[in-house]
Amino acid sequence: MNPTRPPAAPVLALTLALVTGAATAxxxxxxxxxxxxxxxxxxxxxxxxxxxxxxxxxxxxxxxxxxxxxxxxxxxxxxxxxxxxxxxxxxxxxxxxxxxxxxxxxxxxxxxxxxxxxxxxxxxxxxxxGYFAFVFDRARVPEPPANFPDLAASDLRIVIQDPRSSTPGLGLVLWVKAAHGAQAGAIWEALADNVVTVTPGWSEAYALFLAGEADMVLSYTTSPAYHLIVEGDDGKAAARFDEGHYLxxxxxxxxxxxxxxxxxxxxxxxxxxxxxxxxxxxxxxxxxxxxxxxxxxxxxATLMIPDRALLFAPREAQELRGPAIEEWRAALSR
Amino acid sequence: MIRSAGPLAALVVAGLVLGPLAALALAAQGRWALAPGDLAAIRFTLLQAAVSAALSCALAVPLARALARRRFRGRRLLVTLLGAPFLLPALVAVAGLLAVFGRSGLFSRLLAVAGLPFPGIYGQGGVILAHVFLNLPLVTRLLLQGWAEIPAERFRLAASLGLPAGTVNRLLETPMLRERLPGAFAAVFLICLTSFAVALTLGGGPRATTVELAIFQAIRFEGDLGRAALLGLVQVALTLPAALLARAVAAAAGFGAGLDRPLPPRPEAARPLLRLQDGLAIGSGAAFLVVPVAAVAVAGTPALAALPASVWAAALRSAGVAALAGMVALALALAWAAASGRGGLLRMTGYLPLAASPLVMGTGLFLIVLPLADPARLALPAAALVAAVLALPFGLRAVLPARDRAEADFGRLADSLGLAGGTRFRLVILPRIRRGLGLTAGLAAAFAAGDLGVVALFSDPGRPTLALELQRLMGAYRIEAAAGAALVLLALALGAFALFDRWGRRADA
Incomplete structure (x- = not known):
């Protein structure tokens, strides 16, 4: 039965069904x-x-x-x-x-x-x-960074998603939190000059990356598989971070x-x-x-497999979310 | 009967703007508080809106003046093209801007050839650049209309008296600008208040957080409807003083009656220096507004042949929504013009949608519809209705002044002929507001074609609109096909606008 019908309809339908015996049709x-x-x-x-x-x-x-x-x-x-x-x-x-x-x-x-x-x-x-990861073009970034401090010290330009409007954006904030705990705020401050921009969602960020607006984009370790399997392009890869990758x-x-x-x-x-x-x-x-x-x-099989998986238990993720986003906002607002 | 149509339409519009706010507030279950970043968001929103509006107005004056007093081949086409950015869905506009001002865009490559560093588009500058790009066309259009409504006899008189350009400017153009600019400023200011995707994508980070993003976060992640309603109220509250201020500052131009003839040649503007000035204004305006749009077309063309069939089906659906929105907007604007009109409250209601957060409106409508019907079935009509209401304030800016002028100029004549009611409206008012009606309907059609808010929320997954399909292509890594779909969307929005607009302008032919 379709519960969206106005209340009279189910009654009518039931009556009809009883009359015609078509209930199972x-x-x-x-x-x-x-x-x-x-x-x-x-x-x-x-x-x-x-x-x-x-x-x-x-x-x-x-x-x-x-x-x-x-x-x-x-x-x-x-x-x-x-x-x-x-x-x-x-x-x-x-x-x-x-x-x-x-x-x-x-x-x-x-x-x-x-x-x-x-x-x-x-x-x-x-x-x-999937694992969150920074995806890059091998030709443009021959030596990808090995962790967040490395990335922050480089002059690589990254595009990320807003944790207040997108699930990957939230994943990144929790990733930094899981990897660096109390130092997360400092990591974000160091990363601030690498961030080209913050987009409302994944697709805007990925489009900016493909258009050449950034060297790396926050996506998944599986993203290069798309380019390989559908486009026959093996030039995209995900950077391995030694802190581990958030799931x-x-x-x-x-x-x-x-x-x-x-x-x-x-x-x-x-x-x-x-x-x-x-x-x-x-x-x-x-x-x-x-x-x-x-x-x-x-x-x-060609995809990068992180050495360590990071993940907060659901309750912990829920509790950390607000403060971690605030930390992110404060660091990037400077 | 004609007079009661106005209040009725006003009720519908007010209901659509305030009803959703109330629905959100009711569903909020008593939690009413702003979050820490909200005040900063309000401050940034106000600041960027004020700067964007001021710049849009400042740049529109030379551009509109040049277009008003020059006649050249392709002028009509150029005026239509210059209007394009205002009609673009945010997704398409950002793509076009980046193709020109992005890191590997045309402009930065030009700078690189010249050996200059590229400052980068991201940050407050980028937000303002984008808002000027989107809104300069609107102000230009409103001012062009202002020029067109200065009675041709005044210009002829000025020409026969041999008045220099400066005097023509002081006597004829400045009063018109004083009448039009405050309203145009307020309109752009209010549009920028509800900016979301553009401000976020080009803003470079949370420094550029707008109120609309805060509303998005409150609804999506926090489930905090009270905060969303509160922020929505802030937006409405900001509109009222802005609209009142615009009204207080605007001075009636007081040109008196004319014979309603097309603009004459302007001999005073024939001086070489003025020609150069106008040439520069038109040239740079066209480059700034048309090149990003052309870039969308260039990027999308290769993908057109191989577009999935679903894109064309979605385009057809969007065309239907656009047509419906145009009709609804036409009916609303007619109702406004038919109402006795001088009533301040009725007029204010017409501008109310400017204050509406599209997110609050969509979510609130969803809450209202939910107990009554399956939202998915209403996705397309709801999108059309919301687009019509959102287009109304812009259209009324053209319709109401034209209506007042017609009444002022021809009212006594109509009285002496004993014209009243429907006949008077048809003979005296209608021909003079037709341009504005066409504009209103055209804007509604373009807005409806690009709508993502209402359609995404009401969501009928089996019947996506073109804007939704474009977003789906992007989400599925199909960037090339998305570029093709963006071109189709661009053509659809422009085409729908142009059709209605042309209907309106047939009046001058």
């Missing part, structure tokens, strides 16, 4: 909220929709918001009124708040995850992950008030199954949470 609907790039023709959405609909005999409907933060913001605006059955695309920095909304129900899924950290969360299922783990969860909890649970199972996980690398350009049976696509 219409497939059930599963509404999945996700971020916009997930469902474009280049994203994993179309393949996952097709695969899951073939299994469930249901109708999967996408509803999108700009990014993970926009997704959570939309859920909060909708509150108990949300039509979502499943939400795909929050990350570890957002899940404490998502949990606090009390909208999510525990999930039964437990897959053999290949994450750089232990996964133990009863509300959310990880479906892909982004993207997760999905199901809404407690869903009228199709069985479908929601089945979708989450499908999301971490081989069929869906095999689609992730070359559509979302992230590492799949469960390595597909056929392995990672060729080209992923």
């Amino acid at each position: 219409e497939p059930r609907i599963l509404t999945v909220y996700t971020y916009d790039s997930f469902v474009t023709e280049w994203g994993p959405g179309p393949a996952i929709e097709q695969g899951f609909e073939a299994l469930c005999g249901c109708d999967l409907r996408w509803v999108t918001a700009g990014d993970g933060a926009a997704l959570l913001s939309r859920l909060r605006l909708e509150g108990a009124r949300t039509r979502a059955d499943v939400v795909v695309g929050l990350d570890t920095n957002l899940i404490t708040e998502a949990a606090a909304s009390a909208l999510f129900a525990p999930v039964a899924q437990d897959a053999p995850y290949d994450l750089p950290v232990e996964w133990d969360d009863e509300l959310f299922v990880p479906y892909d992950w 982004q783990i993207e997760v999905a969860g199901r809404i407690a008030s869903s009228e199709v909890p069985d479908l929601a649970e089945a979708f989450l199972a499908y999301l971490v199954s081989d069929a869906a996980q095999a689609v992730i690398p070359t559509t979302n350009w992230m590492y799949p949470a469960v390595t597909p049976a056929a392995g990672l696509p060729e080209g992923f």
